[in-house]
Amino acid sequence: MSDLIPNAPEPIKKAPVKISKLVGVKGMNDLLPPDSYIWEKLERSLIGLAKTYGYQNIRTPILEHTGVFLRGIGEVTDIVEKEMYSFEDRLNGEQLTLRPEGTAAVVRACVENNLLYDGPRRLYYIGPMFRHERPQRGRYRQFHQFGIEALGFAGPEIDAEIILMCQRLWDDLGISGLRLEINSLGNESERLAHRQALVTYFESNISLLDEDSVRRLKLNPLRILDTKNPSMQELVELAPQLINFLGEESLAHFEQLQQILKANNIVFKINPRLVRGLDYYNLTVFEWITDQLGAQGTVAGGGRYDPLIERMGGKPAPACGWAMGIERIVELMKEQGLTDEQTTQCDVYVVHSGGKTIIPAMVGAEVLRSAGVDVMVHASPDGKVSSFKSQMKKADASGALFALIIGENELEANSFLLKDLRRSGNQSSYPMEELLDQVIDAIVSEND
Ligand code: ATP
Ligand code: MG
Numbered sequence: 162m163s164d165l166i167p168n169a170p171e172p173i174k175k176a177p178v179k180i181s182k183l184v185g186v187k188g189m190n191d192l193l194p195p196d197s198y199i200w201e202k203l204e205r206s207l208i209g210l211a212k213t214y215g216y217q218n219i220r221t222p223i224l225e226h227t228g229v230f231l232r233g234i235g236e237v238t239d240i241v242e243k244e245m246y247s248f249e250d251r252l253n254g255e256q257l258t259l260r261p262e263g264t265a266a267v268v269r270a271c272v273e274n275n276l277l278y279d280g281p282r283r284l285y286y287i288g289p290m291f292r293h294e295r296p297q298r299g300r301y302r303q304f305h306q307f308g309i310e311a312l313g314f315a316g317p318e319i320d321a322e323i324i325l326m327c328q329r330l331w332d333d334l335g336i337s338g339l340r341l342e343i344n345s346l347g348n349e350s351e352r353l354a355h356r357q358a359l360v361t362y363f364e365s366n367i368s369l370l371d372e373d374s375v376r377r378l379k380l381n382p383l384r385i386l387d388t389k390n391p392s393m394q395e396l397v398e399l400a401p402q403l404i405n406f407l408g409e410e411s412l413a414h415f416e417q418l419q420q421i422l423k424a425n426n427i428v429f430k431i432n433p434r435l436v437r438g439l440d441y442y443n444l445t446v447f448e449w450i451t452d453q454l455g456a457q458g459t460v461a462g463g464g465r466y467d468p469l470i471e472r473m474g475g476k477p478a479p480a481c482g483w484a485m486g487i488e489r490i491v492e493l494m495k496e497q498g499l500t501d502e503q504t505t506q507c508d509v510y511v512v513h514s515g516g517k518t519i520i521p522a523m524v525g526a527e528v529l530r531s532a533g534v535d536v537m538v539h540a541s542p543d544g545k546v547s548s549f550k551s552q553m554k555k556a557d558a559s560g561a562l563f564a565l566i567i568g569e570n571e572l573e574a575n576s577f578l579l580k581d582l583r584r585s586g587n588q589s590s591y592p593m594e595e596l597l598d599q600v601i602d603a604i605v606s607e608n609d
Pocket of ligand 1: 294304437457460462484485486488489
């Protein structure tokens with residue numbers, strides 16, 4: 162062009178621009194096939210478990226006002242002190258937080274929607290949680306929890322019920338080697354008496370405390386027992402135990418829980434140092450732990466949180482619940498060889514010759530799907546008709562039992578070919594009006 166137009170500027174030669182790759186946020190993972198298949202199966206088991214015990218689904222938003230977690234979790238906790246994704250909404254100045262756990266939000270929703278108005282509720286949730294932690298195996302910044310909350314129930318039978326739910330889940334999934342630790346945190350006055358003993362004990366050993374613990378000594382000494390600092394383990398080991406401060410009522414609650422568990426053959430250990438990382442627990446607390454996941458061995462934990470509903474602005478009502486880390490369960494299932502691969506994507510793979518054959522292919526596929534058959538219709542990556550051979554390769558790779566073939570000849574004769582991909586390899590031609598009957602018959606006889 163430039164030599165035709167006098168004085169035209171030389172075309173600018175652009176250096177090839179290297180487009181940088183976009184990447185996800187550290188510690189927040191994509192879940193891809195085939196792993197997503199394992200997750201879907203696990204999610205179905207979890208939803209089935211909830212249904213077995215009469216628990217209903219609740220879904221709260223992923224964002225809450227920061228105050229929900231400050232009040233609901235407690236300010237002197239790992240989550241609130243260091244792990245929350247909190248920010249100001251630039252558009253209206255609201256202080257918001259990506260939910261780091263489920264309970265505070267569920268309780269907020271129950272209070273706001275007056276859900277306990279006509280009696281107690283059994284609820285479950287499933288979804289992503291967010292904590293700004295150092296990413297490592299079993300510890301991510303976006304992770305997923307399944308959790309259950311039994312709201313409005315006071316008796317130890319509910320504490321037992323929610324523990325039995327966990328055991329049933331492990332049994333359903335075939336997971337072994339998990340151990341159950343339980344403890345009782347008593348009531349407020351018992352914790353206060355214990356707290357005084359703890360402060361006295363830690364003060365007389367102050368040189369052995371790490372920085373976090375010195376600060377917590379004033380604010381929340383119980384939390385010191387939850388430390389992960391190896392050099393403080395012995396100190397914590399010898400600290401006064403809350404269980405020795407429990408009164409009659411708390412002991413009776415704990416005792417009855419244990420009796421129900423024993424009667425159901427649940428093996429457990431009382432761990433007097435188990436306090437859990439959140440502020441709102443009382444009476445029963447428990448954790449399910451494995452040695453197979455390294456340092457991130459707690460797969461589920463929970464307990465009773467009777468003070469929380471009132472603290473969140475509701476009418477006082479007792480409650481308990483637990484949460485389970487889905488990533489850790491999946492990891493454990495892999496470790497124990499409990500995950501099978503997805504072998505089939507569909508029952509029938511439709512092969513066609515493009516052009517007009519696409520019409521009966523697409524209509525036939527919908528007819529089959531309406532009858533509950535899983536069907537994939539071949540689609541080419543470039544819009545051109547793929548060769549018969551490459552379509553049959555795809556049909557095979559899809560794991561389909563049958564290929565349904567509609568070529569030019571079939572179009573003309575208003576028929577289709579059905580090829581057995583798994584057993585005989587035979588193929589037969591049938592009139593199109595027999596499509597549904599022939600395919601269903603074939604699938605039924607294949608499954609015999
Ligand atoms: P940990 O002691 O491992 O930090 P936690 O006490 O903070 O756990 P909870 O708040 O009780 O954990 O959450 C319940 C479950 O959620 C845990 O037992 C674990 O399975 C899972 N979980 C917690 N934090 C993470 C995370 N950052 N990544 C993956 N799973 C997690
Ligand atoms: Mg934690």
